[in-house]
Amino acid sequence: MLVLKHIPVRSFNENIAYINKDCTIYKVDNIKSLTRIEIHGGTKPVFAFLQIVDNKMVRPDELGLNTEAFAQMGLPEGSKITLTLTPPAPSLNAVKRKISGNVLSAKDYAAIVNDISENRYSNMDIASFLVAMNSFITPNEILDLTEALRGDKSIDWGSEDIVADYQCMDEIPGNKVDLIITAIVAAYGLPMPKIVSSSSLSGATILDTMKTLANVSIDTRSLKKQVLERRGAIVDAEKIEICEADRIISRVEQQNGLSTLERGVASLLANKLATGITHLLIDIPVGPRARIKNSAEAMHLRKIIEYVGDMLGLYVDVTITDGSEPIGAGVGAALEARDVLKVLKNREDAPDDLREKALFMAGRILEFDPKLRGGQGYLVAKELLKSGKAFDVFDMILKTQGKVESSQLGHLTRDVVAEKDGTVARINTAFISRIVILAGAGQYAGAGVDIFRKSGESVMAGDILYRIYSCNQNDFAFVTSMIENGKNGFDIE
């Protein structure tokens, strides 16, 4: 018996158990690599990986658990627990078969996903699974994976016939149409619960943008109430307890950039199914610097989405858009929120491309409603925006979730200017995204890039192409040194 202790360390994904090198029960001398253990004493066994402590952080008669594992244990500190060494999760045999190029069964995927949700997979194991799927996966396997990931918890929207959502398959800088679309669709009266996963590695997510305007940390109960009343919500997936295993896998994907389109489809559709969506509009941006490079790839992706959606009873409408350039002017949470509000407030300086994209997408979603005549969606959406109704509904959504004070833009700025006269031939979106990340947009809402010029516009030497905002000297030094290397992401011809 060891005594349970909470070591308040957040390790992201892995359960860690800390054991003293002089542990009274368990001989740790020979432990030379990550060792899997099973901890007993709670309602069900908790799986964790051992690390050895050489000081009093945990005493020889204690077992420390990091925050993740301690929460799963569900016992107070001081509880008596026992531990056993545990073999690798049984479903890892299926992963090995996948590595060897085999087709796995629905049962295999269910077992893998179940073991992942019980934290029996190390991050290494998950990475192995992802790479194995990367080399070869059949459409049926994607379907099986989707069903497994979907899990058994889902949100029930009662008597609603249509519960809509919009999802873009890529991160195009500045593309925060989601907030505008939600406002318009909710203003029309269709329920649209946007449940967004956060990602620390991209510049700024929809969630970061929304966070600069309102609280996003809402539980399932409040979410349901809000959507039934206000018809819209934009919230963090963290508190909505669905697709646990998918969240764990996604963190590993984010970390090492292993995501594939196939896995992305399974993840997306599993989440949408679990959130109770009935109708989904999917946006596939295509561009030379986008995730999907050409229309053949986009078509391949569309077919998979349609196949899996149809098999699982989710109505999916896929649209292919131009992903070659940033959308709107601001990139970064506070700047994007500014653009969103400009559009919703019908401000004259609102970015045209952002408004048009939002209207087009919202229009297609409105047409999910059988009562609406074909081709009317765009016009209805435009009317809802122009009349201010979309803004009013959006403002109500913010108030319901809990408005927050708006974020200050970063105090450190740097203007990047055209080095010659000419016309902007193209903007390298991947470059802009890197600038945004380096500027600190992952950490600070006020960091980002404000784009002054778009492709096709003529510029004179010295004109500002974009302005960088940083909140922190470190980030600012980093990002300016990158700019000073000579490139700035704009081709002027």
Next chain:
Amino acid sequence: MLVLKHIPVRSFNENIAYINKDCTIYKVDNIKSLTRIEIHGGTKPVFAFLQIVDNKMVRPDELGLNTEAFAQMGLPEGSKITLTLTPPAPSLNAVKRKISGNVLSAKDYAAIVNDISENRYSNMDIASFLVAMNSFITPNEILDLTEALRGDKSIDWGSEDIVADYQCMDEIPGNKVDLIITAIVAAYGLPMPKIVSSSSLSGATILDTMKTLANVSIDTRSLKKQVLERRGAIVDAEKIEICEADRIISRVEQQNGLSTLERGVASLLANKLATGITHLLIDIPVGPRARIKNSAEAMHLRKIIEYVGDMLGLYVDVTITDGSEPIGAGVGAALEARDVLKVLKNREDAPDDLREKALFMAGRILEFDPKLRGGQGYLVAKELLKSGKAFDVFDMILKTQGKVESSQLGHLTRDVVAEKDGTVARINTAFISRIVILAGAGQYAGAGVDIFRKSGESVMAGDILYRIYSCNQNDFAFVTSMIENGKNGFDIE
């Protein structure tokens, strides 16, 4: 600037940096997944992964480093350091190309191995690399990987023409011929420095067996002295600073069982090259439950070994042996040491198969010596054993390394008996290995299995097939419950 603190936690493989949630310099709010950082202030940057601490384990103005990272930093506690977010290691792009099925260049492998040795790869990254190589790798890539892994540090044996070693490509239970071979070869006068990596997941390694007889933790300087004087040594690779990257990769392989034969060849030959071996005898056991199942696989493996060995100037002799059954009687460190000593002391109850295998292998190594007439190796080896010279040399090796008191066998024992009369048709080596691990052989030298009967022997119901030794109630409960499931690994017909 943050203040450096040592958090004495051993995490096996990954550098971990602990930062307080209220860190005064770095805003951690938005960190949601494993984040890579670069720590400056020492002689060179140290790479680590961030974990967030919610209590005073590290203060807001401190950065904690686990034992691995702290050692690399090479600074005392209290030193001022800075940190920056760092992008994934550049060579991960090559890993992604490998995942997509491309052939990598020598330069790619060199870059990957270098980044791994600098701890820029997470365990996930390494697992991805391993799985990617698993699906497809060319012989030339194995060669490039071997060269990269070999590194630039190696042991120089001065004027020795032949420095020999023996390596078995599998772990056959009880196969601790290595110790006997080393004794015979050293008694003959050829230098044989056995540098062994430890592995916590297998039952007992050569190293565990040697540890029950002598100290194995010896640095390169003492090793050289000993081998030049005594002609033999059996030591832990841990203190011999070669093939750092390979050691890191091996830990990940051990942990998730991702090892492939191809990677195994690269790892083996890189290590042998770095230890300055000139002549290597490789033993490929073939058997239905062994790693190599049939002679076609063995032949494939032999060709790769010969190709890479020839290209890198290492003389390799490959022999294929029977891997279908355990060798010797004891499995587990103390039991195997007992068998080894029985053979070296020419005891009548020494296991025949262990002695014969050792003589055969030692004989082949002796024939590396051009002075020895072809076919004489076995006879010379036998003479060295019979005369007691091998034992004397072995005893001198033990004394030089530092003899230790012999380990007690586990006090908890269980006899597994034949359930009917008949003949032992076959022994399931994989089953026996699992019993040995469950009995606690990874942790306790005294744990293991003593095998009383071999294939072909006739038994009567109630005869002891093998005896299990455990040192710990937990392990003993585990292993006996496995036996009580009806199977015992012996087929009696």
